[in-house]
Amino acid sequence: MRSLGGTDPVLDALQSAGSAALPIGGVLEARNELVKVGIDLLAGWREWRPGSTWRSRTDRFEAAHAVLVMTAYFEALGTLDLPFAPSGLETPHGDGGHVWDLATPLCPAPHRPFAQAVAAVRGYYRALSGQLLAFVAELDLWARLDEHARQWTAAAYGDELVERAVLRYADRYRTLAEDVPELAYWAGIADHQPSLAGMAELERLISLVASGAALPERLATLDRLHQAALVRPIAETGDLPIGLRLPTLAQAYVTPRFRAAEIAPGDDPSVEEWWEGHELRADLPVFLSGFLTASAAGEVPLIVLGQPGSGKSVLSKVLAARLRDAPFLPIRVPLREVSATAGIQEQIEQAVHHLSGERQDWPAIARSANGALPVVILDGFDELLQATGVRQSDYLMKVARFQHREADAGRAVAVIVTSRTAVANRAGLPEGTVVARLEPFGTTAMRTWLEVWNAVNADYFSAAGLEPFTFDVALSQRHLARQPLLLLMLAFYDADGNALRRENRTLGQAELYERLMTRYAERALEMRHPREQVARLVERELLRLSFVAASMFNRGRQWATTEEVDADLDVLLPEQRRTPGLATPHSAGHEALARSFFVHRAQAVRDDEVLHTYEFLHATFGEFLIARLLASLMRELVAQESSLALTGVHDGLLRTLLSWATISSRLPVVAFLQELVHDADRWRAVVLRLFRELDAREDSSIAAYRPWIAGPHRRYAYYSANLMVLALSCAPELRASEFMPGHEDVVTEWRSYALLWRSQCALAEWQSLVDLVAVRPVWSQDDVRELHLKLSPQELWEPGPFSWSWAGVDKLLSIAQLRRQVMFSALADEGALLALYMDDLRTHQQAHRRP
Missing domain, CATH: 3.40.50.300 (P-loop containing nucleotide triphosphate hydrolases)
Structure with missing residues (x-):
């Protein structure tokens, strides 16, 4: 009250307490004066709202809120129909140690709904009323009330008082917020004009x-x-x-x-x-x-x-x-x-x-x-x-x-x-x-942005004989159009002969991405190279971007540093390490990314050195490039397989790229792969052959490529798991026997690979395999002789009932043996299953125990 300019004598009387904890009796005696002073101060907002500094103004706004909270409570207290007046309560023993903690709740905040602030005030009022009722219950007057009057008084000082005070608080806050905009902003109740x-x-x-x-x-x-x-x-863009x-x-x-x-x-x-x-x-x-x-x-x-x-x-x-x-x-x-x-x-x-x-x-x-x-x-x-x-x-x-x-x-x-x-x-x-x-943008924001784009470029569209970039066309690529920068990218693309309008009705996502990236690369290269060279240079540009995407993917991140990209390109594309020029040459990684609209370059300066990292503007750009690269390598391997001059395929680059992370952990990569498959039967045959010959072939991967430290057994696990997913991307369903080299029965061999993947792949990547690949046993009499595999995300299938025969267990192990195995393997999920089994066993035993 003082910070808002209050000078009433009642404030001098209360000031002697020296803190926010005041005697309840004294406050009640001053209640009417406190209400009057509070209402007058709040009404005088024109005097206290201005301030010479930001700090002084915010202090006054918070002080006004505190006055409003207390004024509303004491106003409500004066409206109660009680068998005695709140003022004039007397006890021969003073306050009996009862004090009120009047430290008010926090002000409304723009990150919280106003209803939440009101709820906090309600809780505060409930605490005040509880203290008040405890004080009243020790008064001499309380002993003279009959039971009905006591119940009535308790109810009045309880929910009735609290709700009356809350209503007054909310009404007074909204009224004051009409004059003091800051309070309206805090509560999110300002007169908002989103059309600006x-x-x-x-x-x-x-x-x-x-x-x-x-x-x-x-x-x-x-x-x-x-x-x-x-x-x-x-935005800053290239050539328009x-x-x-x-x-x-x-x-x-x-x-x-x-x-x-x-x-x-x-x-x-x-x-x-x-x-x-x-x-x-x-x-x-x-x-x-x-x-x-x-x-x-x-x-x-x-x-x-x-x-x-x-x-x-x-x-x-x-x-x-x-x-x-x-x-x-x-x-x-x-x-x-x-x-x-x-x-x-x-x-x-x-x-x-x-x-x-x-x-x-x-x-x-x-x-x-x-x-x-x-x-x-x-x-x-x-x-x-x-x-x-x-x-x-x-x-x-x-x-x-x-x-x-x-x-x-x-x-x-x-x-x-x-x-x-x-x-x-x-x-x-x-x-x-x-x-x-x-x-991301909703439909209203997308429409608003498109209206501006089409209005600014109306003359261009008319002169070029083009249709504007409409909402329906943008909506066909909603996963991109919801991000402002990617919506701009689509607008650029469609402005080139209405490309998106012509194609989006028939294009799959992979083909759209192919055309987007190809056209952007062409536009950047046509300004600097003869037209007959552009097609070759575009393919080289996209290949380098694909290796950049692999740099991120194989490190388990959505970004990579310039040093990491350069190290990878030096190994994978050694003939393209640097582009000669008069100026100090940029790194190959910098060149591959600096020209790309699809890549965001993060930058920082440390010790006068400029440091860069890169990530794709949308994760699916990198995932498409990974799938595109794998599809390109598969076409080369199929061509090798078809050549009479060769006895086998050389999978060195494929193995290099697929030995560090599971493609199942990036489901869009798998979806793009399925869309990019051209000759499914031949692709599948090559991949199955590579899988079956894993143990018979030397590791032909590029030894210098090391996204992270991993031994040969771990790289073998990742490569074999990815070959399985790659093969299943080419077929609706495959038999496990088509993969296995045939050293043992199919189920045993499959189990060996599954345990290998489980032990060597990161937990999240192992789980991604389990969630993606559905395994269904095929029974012959009372035994499992075959397994059928297919790609089926976890929400689309449920595993069949469990069988001891399917588990490969000839006889049940003792509980002690099971415990030893669980402790030895240190697998949390097996321990959990054993605990559940023990609980079920005890429940079963108790249910069938004889009296």
Whole structure:
């Protein structure tokens, strides 16, 4: 109350307590005065809402919320129809030790539904009422009440009082939020206009809370430079067809849907399932306005997550441009352009220098902000992690410590960090961190984006005799069109003779990807090479990209470093290591990826050295390239098999690439393979032959190719498992006897391979084999003589009933023998099965025990 300007004498009387714990009797006596002062203060919002600094304003908003919570409760208390008045309660023994803890609940927060804040207030009121009832029960008056009056009073001080107070709180909050926009932003109840393009809605909302103070000229220059991004093209691309135009950032940026939550210990925001319980929202401007006007913005960073191509970096540019009015001073820091080893303050100063050409130190920037809150936008935290090879980082902890230091120095600063979702679990998150994840486009966002694209390029379409890129055409490739950057890619492709419109009705996904990648490679190469060379160069380009995809796949990641890609290409394509030129040559890996629209390049600077990692904009791009490479190798092996001059096939490159990870762990690779099979019978025959001759042939793989350290037995396990899946990709069903060399009976040999795969493959990869390959025994009398195999994802089949004969057990082992085997093998699942078997056995014995 004092921070809002309250000077009533009743506050002086209560001030003597010196804390939030006040005697209940004293508070009740002052109840009417407290309500009057509280209502007057809340009504005087025009006097306390302005403030010279961001910190002073947020303190007053939180103080207003505390006054509102207490005023609503005491108002409700005065409306109860009780056998006595709450004021005037007297006891000869004082308060009997009863005090009220009046520390109010947290304010509503933009990452939580307002109903959750109301529920917290309800719980708080219930605790107050419990303390009040305990106090009343010790009064002399209580002893004079009959049982009916006591029950009535207890009910009144219980749920009735709580619900009346909650209704008053919610009504008064909404009423006050109509005058104080910050409170509306916190609760997510602001008057939202999502139709404003390019995140202009954020600028409108911020203007409602602007202080009107002007920034000094040096800081105003930063503001203007950030705003200049709004009139530039929305993306950087290669060569465009003559006449085709890119919309500007202000025109084409579509505000995405999102989910938001506060991180608790043990939470992992990199996991899809974790997000499913959080609300899908479409009010990102309101959420950001709420975060930036709450005190938490100066204490912990806001983490913005998203998939590659989801628009994280574009959002960072939009934020820097739209937070244009005080009380905010945005400073965008592209982490790929500053030193990865520098402190947060040094990174900010480097970014300011890169943007403006002026060197300004951070304390001077913060001091000259005229009370505005600096908002530092650290874009590309995932690039920092990947490019520097850091697996566990305290970078975000350093950000929080930087914020705490600045707050203690009177220079509060908010920080927003963007990162790829998949690496969100590789850095410690400060307690209380709020995380927002950008969601893919829905149908409304797709339509909005397409309307802008078609309007900007209407003249081009008309002059070229083309149809606009319509929603129906985009929807045919929905898995790509839901990501903004990939939707742009599809728009480029269709602008070349309406290619997507002509083909999407008949094309499979593999053929679409083939045409997309081929056409993009052609367009990049046609500008630099004679036309007769382009086809050969395109195939070489896609081959190198395929090896890059294999670099990621065989390391069990969705990304790879430049050094890893270069090492692999030096081994797999030694004749293409470098491209001669006058300038310092780039690495082969850099050349393979720098020209590709389909690859995202992460970058960081460490000790003046630029470090890079790469990943595909959509995981299926890399998975298609892996399947394409395997299909190409299969065609070569079939050609070898058909040649009379050769007695066998040379599978060295195939074995090299398939000895490090199971293709079953990437189901899209298997799906693409099935689509790319051309001569299924001959492909299958070659693969089955390779499998049967595994023990008779020398390992012909390239010895220098080593994505990770693995012995020959492990590589043998991976290669044999992949040959099985490769063969099944060519046939609806195969017999196990077609694979087995015939040294023992089919079931025994199959069991040997299954145990080999189980022991040598990573647990997740072994499980992917079990989930993908359905094994069905074929019975002959009372014995299993054959196994039928087919690719069938786990949700499409259920295994048949268990049989001891199928298990290959001639006689039951004793419990002691089973225990010894389980302990020796140290397999958790077998131990669990034994425990279940023991429980069932005890239950059976108890049920049949004689009296």
